[in-house]
Amino acid sequence: MSKLVSVIVPCYNQAQYLDECLQSVIRQTYATWECIIVNDGSSDNTSEIINKWIEKDSRFKFVSKQNGGVCQARNLGASITKGFYLLPLDADDYISENYISELIKNIEINNYKIVYGRAFFFGERNEEFQLENVIQVKDLLQYNRIHCSGLFKRDDFFLIGGYDEKMKFGFEDWEFWINMLKDGGQAIKIENCFLYYRIKENSRSTEIDKNQIKTQQMQEYILKKHILSYGYNSVLEMYLKNMKLMNFLEKPHQYFFCKAVISCYFN
Known part of the structure; x- marks a missing residue:
């Protein structure tokens, strides 16, 4: 029996990109998923977009909250998931149709702690995000080498307490992966599935780079x-x-x- 994968999509004023993100989820060749969309206090028409997708497919669910940042939003989303595995996905990114199926296949066969696909920047930058093939905790000391959309067990998420909500100025993924791997295990890049990572002129990541x-x-x-x-x-x-x-x-x-x-x- 296929294991349920819970995709967690935090969204803060990303309504213009949300359709593309959720379209990539509904197109997955792996059908046993739920998608938790967390409206993190958006002031645009995010709620309208979310409601449209909930009406289209019952696997989409949502929760709304006051704005508190991506870590808080992901943690809230995780708290209402029912999946065996979790997969964070930012609202302005999207994934290839085989993304979940390839990650599931590899994590189940090899018992890796984290699996993630190749990533390509698009928007203000157009190039591949250079990532390592095999990652242990020692490899994460200097800088982050894993993008946010890795697949891992829900139990492992709650074992480490989720995302650190003190990480309000970026680098939350880096800290999370260190925490996930510090007691052992490997993170493996899967070559034949892809995350498309949007780079915007005034995105949170570009602002962090300047500060x-x-x-x-x-x-x-x-x-x-x-x-x-x-x-x-x-x-x-x-x-x-x-x-x-x-x-x-x-x-x-x-x-x-x-x-x-x-x-x-x-x-």
Whole structure:
């Protein structure tokens, strides 16, 4: 018997893209799914779009809430799911018709913890999102290597407490995947199914990229939260490498001073 997959679609003022997203869900070759759409306090015509899809197919369900961010929306959506597996999908993205079927096949046969498809940017950028084929927690220390639309067990989601709702300035997927893998397991990229990841001129992700202060704050939060998951040397070297790459350390003496301070902090 096919296992139910719960697709979770948080939506905040993305009505103009929501049809394309939900159309990709209803076209899935894997039919045993439900789709929970979370209206995160939208002020556009999101509710109208959602109601249209609910009337079209009873597998679509929705919940509305005051705006609280993507982590809160995904957590609320997950709380009312009935599936064995969960699949987050952003309202402005869409997936290939075989996306769920290929992920299900691979996670069931190989007992991976997370499976995800290849991803392609479209909109303001048009290129493939370069992702790793095999990911363990140690591979996630420097930066995120998995997009948001990975498939995983519902039980694993609640075991780690879902998404960290303190992650309000981006990087929530990075922190979530670290949390999911820190006690073991692998995340595997499946080559023959695809996520299409929309890049907009004024999207949340592009705004985050421009704000180095918030970027640094979120990276430091992730590092401190998960410090015990890594060996000391790996944490120190990766952290300093990130700092140099982001131009926070402009002179050699600043680099070595920072290294000394962090050494004292971790010791």
